[in-house]
Amino acid sequence: MYELIASGKIDARKSGARTVVLVDSLRRYVANLPTLVEAERDARAHVVAARSAHKR
Numbered sequence: 001m002y003e004l005i006a007s008g009k010i011d012a013r014k015s016g017a018r019t020v021v022l023v024d025s026l027r028r029y030v031a032n033l034p035t036l037v038e039a040e041r042d043a044r045a046h047v048v049a050a051r052s053a054h055k056r
Contacts, residue, residue: 004029 001021004010011025034042 001010002019005012005019005021010029011022013020013022
């Protein structure tokens with residue numbers, strides 16, 4: 001979670017010692033993640049590309 005905050009992918013605020021994540025920011029982040037089908041397709045494409053580069 002802190003990596004997402006540090007990278008600016010989600011918005012957070014401080015409340016005393018606590019870090020509070022804004023719900024709308026988290027919803028936007030999750031809504032923009034790739035679907036499972038897209039992520040699996042991209043992972044397969046990455047493996048194929050890596051194999052092709054390795055054969056060169």
